[in-house]
Structure formats: structure tokens, C-alpha cells
Amino acid sequence: MADDKKLTPRAEDFATWYNEIVQRSELADYSPVKGSMVIRPWGYGIWENMQRALDDMFKATGHENAYFPLLIPMSFIEKEKAHIEGFAPELAVVTHAGGKELEEAYVIRPTSETIIYSMYAKWVQSYRDLPILINQWANVMRWELRTRLFLRTTEFLWQEGHTAHASAEEAEAETLLILGLYRKFMEEWIAMPPLTGLKSDSEKFAGAVRSYSCEALMQDNKALQAGTSHFLGQNFAKQFDLKFQSVEGQEEYAWNTSWGVSTRLVGGMVMSHGDDDGLVVPPRLAPAQAVIVPILSGDDSAPVLAKTDEVAARLRDLGVRVRVDARDSLSSGAKYYEWERKGVPYRIEIGPKDLAKGSLALVRRVTPEGEKRKAFVPEDEAIAGLPGRLDAFQAELLDAARRRRDDATVRGVSSVDELAEALDGGAGFVYTGWSGDAGVEGTVKERCKATIRCIPDEEFRSGETPAKCVSGEGAAVHEVVWARAY
RNA sequence: CGGGACGUGGCGCAGUCCGGUAGCGCACCUGCUUUGGGAGCAGGGGGUCCCCGGUUCGAAUCCGGGCGUCCCGACCA
Missing domain, CATH: 3.40.50.800 (Anticodon-binding domain)
Known part of the structure; x- marks a missing residue:
């Protein structure tokens, strides 16, 4: 007789435990659509609490909500070179409608930079029209090869903020403001303390100048990219003719940022706090406390x-x-x-x-x-x-998660051998020096199945910056954090 | 998209090798007794055996082709 009352223990099979918990605690269920899930009331209630908290934070920092179309003309996506290269393989495309083939195909948005900046271009003439600080709550679609409940689904829910500024400095400050806000939300609401830092060039958003991320450590010691904030420079402004006249009367391109978190956060919550008896929802997110x-x-x-x-x-x-x-x-x-x-x-x-x-x-x-x-x-x-x-429980969950993260962190690793050994030994975040050479990332990925999660922000760095690159060749330009990731 | 596993009432599975009336546990419905850590007894309902095709007197079972799910990998704001 099968005893289906107990969950598969985490230690036995973490992936199976995760799937069981998501379904049996009624967060979500598989749908008839490949790669897409149904978010059930218990799961959606948690997402609603997340939305409410984040939305309040956005509003408190001067942002407003708006809504842009689901469908984006194919030509828009194609305008920014890195952007289309990054997204082309995962686009779902609408070619027929109203019983006819369309003259121009529409892409179901994988993200909305292009259509949003095309609109900003209409709305902005002067520096007086800036900044634009808009967020939208939306669904997006990315045709991923392998999906996992909440962590990577074909369609998912998220918020995407898109801002336009008159100067690079102001845009950069916005990027970092949001990164900090995400971090605060993850700590104070999800009790999931992330590392924050800069993405390496190979891991950054397609079309960004710089991407910052929040990286959280799950109970199986794999990292989860939980939120990203991108400094887009003038890449999109130039393609969509988003220009303004400056105080000095010069015509200049605007500076953009974009940032988002998604229903993936629900998966992060599950893998941060769940135990062998089931889900543990932090009080501030619980639909029923x-x-x-x-x-x-x-x-x-x-x-x-x-x-x-x-x-x-x-x-x-x-x-x-x-x-x-x-x-x-x-x-x-x-x-x-x-x-x-x-x-x-x-x-x-x-x-x-x-x-x-x-x-x-x-x-x-x-x-x-x-x-x-x-x-x-x-x-x-x-x-x-x-x-x-309830407050005390919330605080204890954060403490426990922080302890777990710190206990799984290994610093001062100075060779690829040592890095592999640490990861095989169950380490989560591993700190090393890095020369900045993308080739090293490739080598390590092949050898250790790990990637650079970020170049950590100052408070997360080790006291002493490593002198040499983990590859053994060249001086370290940065200290970086490696992990196997979702 | 490559490798592996799987697909049988709502869920978990047996049956498949060796073709012959579709079973078990849980869940569900009715009644009674229960209720402080997964209740008991009695009665009852529910299945195109993933889909399509083939072989056969006869297919859940054999053969071919699809589709889906999970795991590992590759890919992945």
C-alpha cells in the first residue's frame, strides 16, 4: 500500500519534494497547456500579498502603474540587436488573426522594453517630461525548453518597471534604488536574504549596459536569481528615438532602466522555508496567518x-x-x-x-x-x-535563512579545483577572485556546473579582495560569487 | 533539443514479460457511531487503461507512430 500522506523528504530528493509541495499544498497545478501552470487560490493569495507590498514600495518611491499591450510588433523586438539575439529562441509569435495571415507578425511579450520605450518617445519632448517612472503588472511568455512550477514557466506573472531619465547618473541611481528595494522586500517579507551585486557580461540582460541582481540561496544550496534591475544606458532610447531637449537646448537621448520580479518569488519562498511536513509561509505573506x-x-x-x-x-x-x-x-x-x-x-x-x-x-x-x-x-x-x-516568527525565519546562507558560504577559494571540491562538498555561494575574462566563466561552468551569480556589492565582499583569478592566470579584478543555479 | 523513467477511476499504484469479463489503497457519496495529531463500521458511485494506427476470434498487455509529465544535461530576463 502506498503511503501518500507524507512528502518525499528534502534530503532524499529535493526536486521531487518541491513538486509535491507545490501541488499538495495547493499553490499550483499543471494545466492542459504545456509548460504553463494554474496558480490556485492559496498560491495566488501569497502572490497578491507580494504584489501589494511591492506596489506600496514602488508608489512610495514615486512610481505609477500603467498597462501596455500583450502583443508587440515583431519589428520592435528586432530593433535592439542584443535584445533580439537574447530573446529570439524563446518567442511565441502570433501570425494569424481574424481568419487571415497578418501582414506583420506580433510577438507575445517576453518583456516590454520595446513597446514601452516606443511610447515614451511620443510622450517626451523636453527634460521637463522626465523622469518617467512607470511600472506594469503583467503576464509574459517565454518558450523555455524546460519548465518548472513557479521557477520557470512558459507564461508567468511579474511586474516590470521601465523608467526614462535625463542623465546616466540619475538612471543608475534608479537602478540601485530598485535593487535595494527588492532586497528589502525579500528580507522583510519573504524572509529570504539575497546577495546583491552586478552580473557579469555573459549573464546580463539582453540589451542592458549593466544588470544587477538579487541572488538567494535555496535549501539545496542552489542559487535562485530572484530579481533583476537593469541600467539600459541609451541602447533602447537610440533605437526608439526617445529624445529630449536638455536645459542647454541640446537634443539628447534619454537614459533607461528596467527591473522586474516574478511569480518565481513564490518558488523561492517554498525552497527557502519549506520542510518535510510541507510549506512554511512567512506571516507577512500568508493569506491566513x-x-x-x-x-x-x-x-x-x-x-x-x-x-x-x-x-x-x-x-x-x-x-x-x-x-x-x-x-x-x-x-x-x-x-x-x-x-x-x-x-x-x-x-x-x-x-x-x-x-x-x-x-x-x-x-x-x-x-x-x-x-x-x-x-x-x-x-x-x-x-x-x-x-x-507572528512578528517574532517572521524574524526567526529571516534569521534562520541568513544563518543557512552564511553557513553554506565559502570564501577565499583560489583555484578551480578547490571551487569544484567546495561545490561537490555541498557549498552554496563560493567566493573567488576573477580576472574579468569571460573564458574563465566558460571553463568553470564546464568543470563545476556553476556560474558567476554576481560581483557582490561591497557589504557582501570578503575583508580581503583576492589577488589572483581563480583560473590561476592573471590578477583578480573582482571578487565574484559562484554557485550552481536554478 | 539529447539521455533516462513514466502515462491504468480524483490521487498513489498492481496487472503488461506470458493477450481472454479492469483490480487494490486513499479520496468521494449515504447512514450510524465518532472528533484534543491523518476515525470506525455498513452500504454505494465513479475508469474511451494518454492518443492514432496495426496484428489477432479477442489488446491495458504485442508492434509502429504521436502526445504529455518528471529527472539529468544543453538552453534560459
């Missing part, structure tokens, strides 16, 4: 249900997102397992014994070190204290 399970006992369940509703209402007044699970078709134990698998941060049990004692049973999704799983807390204290407990 607490679930109340009334313990029903035949005859007199009415007082228990009344107390359940009362406690739920009091918690909602405190701003806690509460769900009540009063289904009588399942035993309490079955409900516990279900909500644990879905990662609800706190469970509250209310039964006849609690009514008698005036207490509630609190169970945290992850029991703190050295504590009993169930805490019987006087009712008023339990209710008033729950927001604080």
Missing part, C-alpha cells in the same frame, strides 16, 4: 463554535488574517496536517477543556528550539499576543 480549529464534541459543540467566532473576530480587529476551519467531516488531526502542509504560521485550537480553563492552545508552524509544540495560553493573552508572535 492563523487558522482556528474548534474541537467539536458531539452534543455540546455550540459553546465551542461560539467561542471560536468570538476569538476570530477579536483577532481580526487586531489586523490578523484568520481562517476558521469548522468542517465536521474531518477529524481535528486531519485538519492539523492539512494546514501544516499549507504552511499557515499559527494554529489555534479551541475545545471544551480550553473553555473550562479560559485558555487557547497555540501551535506555531515551526516549533521553536526547546519548546513544546502546543502552548496553552490564557485567552486574552493569547489574542493580544498573537501579532507579536
Whole structure:
């Protein structure tokens, strides 16, 4: 008899564990469309909370939302040389519509730089029209050869910010502002502390001058590129004639940035915090932060249900997102397992014994070190204290993730042999010197299956910059971080 | 796109080698008893065996061709 109640443990097969958790915690399901998934209410609720937090951050820094078309004329995509080279293999193209073949094919957007900057060109005449700080929430499509739920799907949801500025300095500052904002969001909301830094030329966005990224480390010690912010220079402005007249009366091309995070973040959350019992959703992202399970006992369940509703209402007044699970078709134990698998941060049990004692049973999704799983807390204290407990849980998840990342980090590696050994030994992020030669990246990738995740920002660098390139040839120009990646 | 595995009620699987009325566990429905860590008993419903074609009196099973999913790789803002 197959025991399908337990998940495949992470240590046994991380990829299988991930697929099971996504489906069995009802985040998403496979759809009839190859490579595309259905995001179910529990997963979409998490995404909505992510959206809300990010959107607030964008608005607070002067950005506005707008919406541009799904379809982009093929000729637009072809204008920027590096851009088309980067995206051509993964484009889905609409060639027929209205029963006829189209004169010019449309591309289903893989990203919207081209159509957005073509519009900015219409809207900008003067430096007084700048900056333009627009974001859009949208779906995009990239025909990837191999897809994975949330991490790489043919169609995915994201936000893409596109800005235009009068100077390179201002655009660069915008790029870094957003990078920092992404980092803050990942830390404070997903409890997923990323490294930030600059992408090497071979890893940067097709069409960018410089790409910055947030790189998070998953529990299997593989890196996940969780967000990117690109300084586009004048590459797109020149192709789309995005010009303005400066204070001095000169005609100049605008400077652009673009930046995005996607539903991939949900996958990052899963692989940052999930355990062998299921998902663990950080309280700030959880569609339900607490679930109340009334313990029903035949005859007199009415007082228990009344107390359940009362406690739920009091918690909602405190701003806690509460769900009540009063289904009588399942035993309490079955409900516990279900909500644990879905990662609800706190469970509250209310039964006849609690009514008698005036207490509630609190169970945290992850029991703190050295504590009993169930805490019987006087009712008023339990209710008033729950927001604080949720905050503490959120903070502990971040601490644990940061510790895990730092424990898996190896610094001062000085040869490719040593790099391979570290990675084979289970290291996550490995720091070495790098000459800046793209050939070294190719060699290491072949040998170690790892890539340069980024040239880390100053605070992540080692105290002492390595003197030599990891290849053994040439001086190090940068310290870089290597990892096997998703 | 290369290598490997798989495709049988909603889910997990057996049956395939060796062709002969499609099975098991879970889930689901009804009733009763239950309910503080995956409830019990009784009764019941549900399957073009991924698709197309071939062989055969007869195909889940054999043969050919597709399609899909997963894993590894290549590719990948």
C-alpha cells in the first residue's frame, strides 16, 4: 500500500519534494497547456500579498502603474540587436488573426522594453517630461525548453518597471534604488536574504549596459536569481528615438532602466522555508496567518463554535488574517496536517477543556528550539499576543535563512579545483577572485556546473579582495560569487 | 533539443514479460457511531487503461507512430 500522506523528504530528493509541495499544498497545478501552470487560490493569495507590498514600495518611491499591450510588433523586438539575439529562441509569435495571415507578425511579450520605450518617445519632448517612472503588472511568455512550477514557466506573472531619465547618473541611481528595494522586500517579507551585486557580461540582460541582481540561496544550496534591475544606458532610447531637449537646448537621448520580479518569488519562498511536513509561509505573506480549529464534541459543540467566532473576530480587529476551519467531516488531526502542509504560521485550537480553563492552545508552524509544540495560553493573552508572535516568527525565519546562507558560504577559494571540491562538498555561494575574462566563466561552468551569480556589492565582499583569478592566470579584478543555479 | 523513467477511476499504484469479463489503497457519496495529531463500521458511485494506427476470434498487455509529465544535461530576463 502506498503511503501518500507524507512528502518525499528534502534530503532524499529535493526536486521531487518541491513538486509535491507545490501541488499538495495547493499553490499550483499543471494545466492542459504545456509548460504553463494554474496558480490556485492559496498560491495566488501569497502572490497578491507580494504584489501589494511591492506596489506600496514602488508608489512610495514615486512610481505609477500603467498597462501596455500583450502583443508587440515583431519589428520592435528586432530593433535592439542584443535584445533580439537574447530573446529570439524563446518567442511565441502570433501570425494569424481574424481568419487571415497578418501582414506583420506580433510577438507575445517576453518583456516590454520595446513597446514601452516606443511610447515614451511620443510622450517626451523636453527634460521637463522626465523622469518617467512607470511600472506594469503583467503576464509574459517565454518558450523555455524546460519548465518548472513557479521557477520557470512558459507564461508567468511579474511586474516590470521601465523608467526614462535625463542623465546616466540619475538612471543608475534608479537602478540601485530598485535593487535595494527588492532586497528589502525579500528580507522583510519573504524572509529570504539575497546577495546583491552586478552580473557579469555573459549573464546580463539582453540589451542592458549593466544588470544587477538579487541572488538567494535555496535549501539545496542552489542559487535562485530572484530579481533583476537593469541600467539600459541609451541602447533602447537610440533605437526608439526617445529624445529630449536638455536645459542647454541640446537634443539628447534619454537614459533607461528596467527591473522586474516574478511569480518565481513564490518558488523561492517554498525552497527557502519549506520542510518535510510541507510549506512554511512567512506571516507577512500568508493569506491566513492563523487558522482556528474548534474541537467539536458531539452534543455540546455550540459553546465551542461560539467561542471560536468570538476569538476570530477579536483577532481580526487586531489586523490578523484568520481562517476558521469548522468542517465536521474531518477529524481535528486531519485538519492539523492539512494546514501544516499549507504552511499557515499559527494554529489555534479551541475545545471544551480550553473553555473550562479560559485558555487557547497555540501551535506555531515551526516549533521553536526547546519548546513544546502546543502552548496553552490564557485567552486574552493569547489574542493580544498573537501579532507579536507572528512578528517574532517572521524574524526567526529571516534569521534562520541568513544563518543557512552564511553557513553554506565559502570564501577565499583560489583555484578551480578547490571551487569544484567546495561545490561537490555541498557549498552554496563560493567566493573567488576573477580576472574579468569571460573564458574563465566558460571553463568553470564546464568543470563545476556553476556560474558567476554576481560581483557582490561591497557589504557582501570578503575583508580581503583576492589577488589572483581563480583560473590561476592573471590578477583578480573582482571578487565574484559562484554557485550552481536554478 | 539529447539521455533516462513514466502515462491504468480524483490521487498513489498492481496487472503488461506470458493477450481472454479492469483490480487494490486513499479520496468521494449515504447512514450510524465518532472528533484534543491523518476515525470506525455498513452500504454505494465513479475508469474511451494518454492518443492514432496495426496484428489477432479477442489488446491495458504485442508492434509502429504521436502526445504529455518528471529527472539529468544543453538552453534560459
